[in-house]
Amino acid sequence: MEANSSNFTLSTVLNTEDPYSSIMLAVAALFAVFCYFWIQGKAKSKNGPPLPPGPWPLPIVGNLPFLNSDILHTQFQALTQKHGPLMKIHLGSKLAIVISSPDMAREVLKTHDVTFANHDLPEVGKINTYGGEDILWSPYGTHWRRLRKLCVMKMFTTPTLEASYTTRREETRQTVVYMSEMARDGSPVNLGEQIFLSIFNVVTRMMWGATVEGEERTSLGNELKTLISDISDIEGIQNYSDFFPMFARFDFQGLVKKMKVHVKKLDLLFDRVMESHVKMVGKKSEEEEDFLQYLIRVKDDDEKAPLSLTHVKSLLMDMVLGGVDTSVNASEFAMAEIVSRPEVFEKIRQELDQVVGKDSIVEESHLPKLPYLQAVMKETLRLHPTLPLLVPHRNSETSVVAGYTVPKDSKIFINVWAIHRDPKHWDEPNEFKPERFLENSLDFNGGDFKYLPFGSGRRICAAINMAERLVLFNIASLLHSFDWKAPKGQKFEVEEKFGLVLKLKSPLVAIPVPRLSDPKLYTA
Numbered sequence: 411m412e413a414n415s416s417n418f419t420l421s422t423v424l425n426t427e428d429p430y431s432s433i434m435l436a437v438a439a440l441f442a443v444f445c446y447f448w449i450q451g452k453a454k455s456k457n458g459p460p461l462p463p464g465p466w467p468l469p470i471v472g473n474l475p476f477l478n479s480d481i482l483h484t485q486f487q488a489l490t491q492k493h494g495p496l497m498k499i500h501l502g503s504k505l506a507i508v509i510s511s512p513d514m515a516r517e518v519l520k521t522h523d524v525t526f527a528n529h530d531l532p533e534v535g536k537i538n539t540y541g542g543e544d545i546l547w548s549p550y551g552t553h554w555r556r557l558r559k560l561c562v563m564k565m566f567t568t569p570t571l572e573a574s575y576t577t578r579r580e581e582t583r584q585t586v587v588y589m590s591e592m593a594r595d596g597s598p599v600n601l602g603e604q605i606f607l608s609i610f611n612v613v614t615r616m617m618w619g620a621t622v623e624g625e626e627r628t629s630l631g632n633e634l635k636t637l638i639s640d641i642s643d644i645e646g647i648q649n650y651s652d653f654f655p656m657f658a659r660f661d662f663q664g665l666v667k668k669m670k671v672h673v674k675k676l677d678l679l680f681d682r683v684m685e686s687h688v689k690m691v692g693k694k695s696e697e698e699e700d701f702l703q704y705l706i707r708v709k710d711d712d713e714k715a716p717l718s719l720t721h722v723k724s725l726l727m728d729m730v731l732g733g734v735d736t737s738v739n740a741s742e743f744a745m746a747e748i749v750s751r752p753e754v755f756e757k758i759r760q761e762l763d764q765v766v767g768k769d770s771i772v773e774e775s776h777l778p779k780l781p782y783l784q785a786v787m788k789e790t791l792r793l794h795p796t797l798p799l800l801v802p803h804r805n806s807e808t809s810v811v812a813g814y815t816v817p818k819d820s821k822i823f824i825n826v827w828a829i830h831r832d833p834k835h836w837d838e839p840n841e842f843k844p845e846r847f848l849e850n851s852l853d854f855n856g857g858d859f860k861y862l863p864f865g866s867g868r869r870i871c872a873a874i875n876m877a878e879r880l881v882l883f884n885i886a887s888l889l890h891s892f893d894w895k896a897p898k899g900q901k902f903e904v905e906e907k908f909g910l911v912l913k914l915k916s917p918l919v920a921i922p923v924p925r926l927s928d929p930k931l932y933t934a
């Protein structure tokens with residue numbers, strides 16, 4: 411048969427009448443083949459154990475064309491059924507390893523913990539953390555240890571948290587007051603926005619004493635929530651610059667550019683705060699100082715690892731970006747699960763009425779006496795882990811894990827979302843059943859590798875006790891003070907939107923109905 415113009419043949423592609431384009435295509439094809447063999451050669455272990463199994467990669471792009479960044483966690487879960495709980499994936503020129511069982515998680519987070527105790531710094535992470543020298547992205551070593559020690563020994567200790575209770579109480583009361591005002595005329599409330607304001611204010615007041623109040627509470631609050639959420643969304647997008655580092659400077663998806671615009675806004679805020687705090691050094695006693703004053707005072711104390719003002723600023727960024735977004739989304743998921751399940755809501759109400767009573771308000775000291783509510787928080791983080799793939803780790807050395815070679819600098823995804831829904835380890839894994847946590851002794855400390863909402867090992871979340879207080883106190887107060895009704899014609903839904911941080915697909919909007927008898931319980 412004669413070739414006609416609609417036929418898609420090699421000669422039409424090569425366009426034999428245009429020798430220049432033929433040569434270019436031939437060079438591109440050769441380059442592709444070269445890259446393919448180079449990646450394969452680089453990925454193969456030399457005389458050592460084989461690489462982990464995984465789907466067959468295409469030249470150059472690897473498995474990228476088959477991955478959908480909106481459902482990466484479920485795609486990884488499905489691929490694991492075929493290739494096993496230690497699986498390799500080629501992301502362009504980058505080798506990724508996906509971990510999907512408690513045993514494999516133990517291998518990387520415990521057995522080989524030092525080697526795997528780095529986070530894989532993405533291109534956009536360099537922008538929002540001033541070069542990645544913050545606590546989240548710094549590689550395991552002296553500088554990271556110094557930052558972590560400052561946080562863990564100053565900001566997140568039990569005495570500091572106890573001392574800052576007034577802050578959390580005031581902010582939560584403000585939220586209850588705002589909601590009772592909305593309740594007066596039956597207005598719906600965007601719960602995520604209000605929880606955001608409360609948690610944002612708590613974190614920033616603990617760090618530098620600032621707060622958002624009055625009219626600003628709605629306007630600036632929404633703006634900051636959107637800003638922080640946009641930054642975390644950009645962090646969640648698969649950036650081709652990370653998979654083809656040699657082209658990173660072209661920033662083809664424009665993500666670095668977008669990140670710079672967002673970060674500039676937060677940076678201006680931080681600069682103002684830093685300036686005022688530098689002026690205040692020495693003017694307050696050590697007991698009175700906030701975390702930022704403390705950091706500025708001690709930053710040069712350790713000769714081996716002195717900190718610059720930029721390091722200090724990057725820590726603020728970590729707390730605001732890492733601490734606020736995670737706690738808000740965890741609280742939103744918990745509220746969404748509770749209000750959409752009358753039987754769960756009823757049990758919580760009974761527990762609250764028994765422990766707190768209807769003529770009092772919730773205090774943080776009540777929290778240890780609320781086992782069912784604690785179980786609800788644990789079950790929420792099992793079903794909807796806030797960081798479904800943790801923060802991707804990176805190994806600093808080539809290692810042999812479970813008989814397979816994991817080459818140095820691989821990107822390690824720990825699919826906590828899949829581990830938390832593995833039927834080998836959980837009964838009815840897709841059901842929301844808080845009771846399971848009344849029957850087991852699982853906690854947030856990462857000792858049991860089937861439950862890792864805060865990670866495990868050296869890079870485990872630096873603020874678990876603070877996160878637990880923030881989430882529990884917030885939701886306990888909202889559930890004790892109000893009944894929650896869906897706006898007319900709507901029903902509550904708990905659908906997930908995947909990203910670095912797991913979010914509700916649609917915002918949780920509900921109408922508060924006060925349930926306590928004394929109006930004084932709705933004042934600040």
Ligand code: HEM
Pocket residue numbers: 529545546547558613728729732733734736737740796797800801802863864865866868869870871872873874876877878880881
């Ligand atoms: C429910 C709320 C939270 C959840 C679920 C959560 C979870 C996590 C997870 C999974 C990691 C990474 C672990 C890994 O990659 O192995 C992490 C790291 C971290 N989190 Fe949290 N977090 C929460 C709240 C907070 C808060 C409130 C703060 C501070 C204000 C905070 C500060 C940090 C820091 C600084 C790191 C980095 C630790 C390091 O790399 O050494 N987190 N968190």
